[in-house]
Amino acid sequence: MLGINPDIRKSHTLTGEFYRSEVIFNQVIEKIFARSWHYADDAGCIKSNISIQPINLLPGVLDEPIVFTRDKNGKAHCMSNVCTHRGMILVEEGSKSRIISCKYHGRCFRLDGSFKSMPAFEEAEGFPCEDDNLPQVPFTEWAGMLFTSLNPLVSFEEIIRPIQERLSFLPLDKMVFDASRSKDYFVNANWALYCDNYLEGLHIPFVHPALNANLDFENYAYEIYPYCNLQLGIGNGQADSFDIPEGHQDYGKDVYAYYYWLFPNLMLNFYTWGLSLNVVEPTSFNTTKVRFRTYMYPGAEAVFEDSPLDETEMEDEWVVERVQKGIQSRMYKRGRFSPSMEKGVHHFHRLIQEYMSS
Ligand code: FES
Numbered sequence: 001m002l003g004i005n006p007d008i009r010k011s012h013t014l015t016g017e018f019y020r021s022e023v024i025f026n027q028v029i030e031k032i033f034a035r036s037w038h039y040a041d042d043a044g045c046i047k048s049n050i051s052i053q054p055i056n057l058l059p060g061v062l063d064e065p066i067v068f069t070r071d072k073n074g075k076a077h078c079m080s081n082v083c084t085h086r087g088m089i090l091v092e093e094g095s096k097s098r099i100i101s102c103k104y105h106g107r108c109f110r111l112d113g114s115f116k117s118m119p120a121f122e123e124a125e126g127f128p129c130e131d132d133n134l135p136q137v138p139f140t141e142w143a144g145m146l147f148t149s150l151n152p153l154v155s156f157e158e159i160i161r162p163i164q165e166r167l168s169f170l171p172l173d174k175m176v177f178d179a180s181r182s183k184d185y186f187v188n189a190n191w192a193l194y195c196d197n198y199l200e201g202l203h204i205p206f207v208h209p210a211l212n213a214n215l216d217f218e219n220y221a222y223e224i225y226p227y228c229n230l231q232l233g234i235g236n237g238q239a240d241s242f243d244i245p246e247g248h249q250d251y252g253k254d255v256y257a258y259y260y261w262l263f264p265n266l267m268l269n270f271y272t273w274g275l276s277l278n279v280v281e282p283t284s285f286n287t288t289k290v291r292f293r294t295y296m297y298p299g300a301e302a303v304f305e306d307s308p309l310d311e312t313e314m315e316d317e318w319v320v321e322r323v324q325k326g327i328q329s330r331m332y333k334r335g336r337f338s339p340s341m342e343k344g345v346h347h348f349h350r351l352i353q354e355y356m357s358s
């Protein structure tokens, strides 16, 4: 047990050791990352029928080779990218091949992962059987994106439901992935420090002057759901805000951004121009890659160019890397939560505790 009290008023934060220990990090990978949902890629990677796209899930950490396909009937599949004969990696680059064939001894699979053929196995008994098919991997397509989980503790539908309901007034299926406005950031810090920082707005007036100028900080709000949470960024009337239909719970509010976080490491930041999706991928116990993926409504480029995303990211990295140094101290033990402004961080720490102890 990590000692996170369900009552935020009484609770302490995670200890410094949680962030600096490689032993704990290795447990986190199996207990949390192998059992949660991940953004794999844009669904455009298997846009046309008969297409194949391999993905290495969390390189260097989970390192799980999987492959997405779309068959001739337009149905998508996700499965292991490891040959069921002697373990060769099957697909190394995207293609339009009709079958998956192993380059080691020629075993072939259909695009749904089922075994098709294998030379020199005529005399093998009880062959082929279920185990010769490629193991299926749970996945889902949502708003033009592919999500996957190796061994999910909860369904993606359950996690995303509060977001789906709240944002049903937005044409999310019209958003288009924009590679030219997407990039990766590399941060010298433990992945959970980056998430902690994202999950509270308490630091905004201190760390983000440009963002703060767009927000009405007095009305910044937090909402906690089972496996995701929301920070509602209310604008101060100076910046672009959502056109919210009458009858919606946010009608009449000047909403600048819906900042959603999905346990453990996914951020969906909805703005009037579209979505900034941030995936916080650990690359080791003390280094992190943050993938920023931009999804935009057609014609919204000018509004996007106005938002201070890159500047805000630099400011967050500056502070998170200094916290990484701070928690190495022999004198830092653990902290407390602001009950009004650090509900999201407390939620994150509670979920870490729940996954680590189950
Ligand atoms: S490892 Fe694939 S056919 Fe042998």
Ligand SMILES: [Fe+2]
Residues within 6 Å of the ligand: 197, 198, 203, 204, 207, 208, 312, 316
């Ligand atoms: Fe920040």
